[in-house]
Amino acid sequence: MIELIILAIALSMDAFAVSLGLGTKESTFNRSLALKAGLYFGFFQGFMPLIGYLAGVGLSSFITSIDHWVAFILLTLVGLKMIYESFGEPVEEEISQVTNKVLLLLAIATSIDAMAAGFTLTLMETTITISVLIIGFTTFIFSYIGVLIGSRGGAYLESKAELLGGIVLIAIGLKILVEHTLLN
Numbered sequence: 001m002i003e004l005i006i007l008a009i010a011l012s013m014d015a016f017a018v019s020l021g022l023g024t025k026e027s028t029f030n031r032s033l034a035l036k037a038g039l040y041f042g043f044f045q046g047f048m049p050l051i052g053y054l055a056g057v058g059l060s061s062f063i064t065s066i067d068h069w070v071a072f073i074l075l076t077l078v079g080l081k082m083i084y085e086s087f088g089e090p091v092e093e094e095i096s097q098v099t100n101k102v103l104l105l106l107a108i109a110t111s112i113d114a115m116a117a118g119f120t121l122t123l124m125e126t127t128i129t130i131s132v133l134i135i136g137f138t139t140f141i142f143s144y145i146g147v148l149i150g151s152r153g154g155a156y157l158e159s160k161a162e163l164l165g166g167i168v169l170i171a172i173g174l175k176i177l178v179e180h181t182l183l184n
Contacts, residue, residue, distance in 0.1 A: 023150020
């Protein structure tokens with residue numbers, strides 16, 4: 001369960017970073033924006049791992065002997081992408097107005113990585129229902145708090161959140177690899 005919570009926190013870092021940026025667009029805390037960001041990001045961050053999980057279940061009979069390598073490679077690639085993005089320009093800089101359409105697009109864009117990470121859920125000792133709920137709820141909380149902190153001048157945390165999330169995903173991938181190669 002601890003591994004799942006750590007995964008949920010790591011996956012929510014993209015949404016947290018974007019939410020920080022969205023919060024900086026407001027001169028005061030906008031509870032409505034925070035709630036919408038939490039709902040959009042939480043829903044998609046929870047839904048996309050379900051798709052990855054189902055793909056992993058469908059492929060499990062073909063890749064059982066190397067599933068730990070696949071999980072390691074996917075989490076490492078997602079982690080490296082997050083680390084790379086942490087050094088780039090934030091997407092929110094280009095957004096002039098935060099609409100529902102913008103939130104939808106940002107939610108989908110930040111959760112695509114979670115689909116790849118969802119594959120690893122087949123290797124964890126948890127149910128998919130619990131996993132989806134924990135990932136979605138964690139992302140909701142982080143996104144809501146991200147808008148709050150961003151509105152109070154927390155833009156400098158954006159890149160650090162993505163960097164930390166990327167490092168944690170790589171560490172989880174490495175843990176899965178070590179457990180399945182050295183301990184089995």
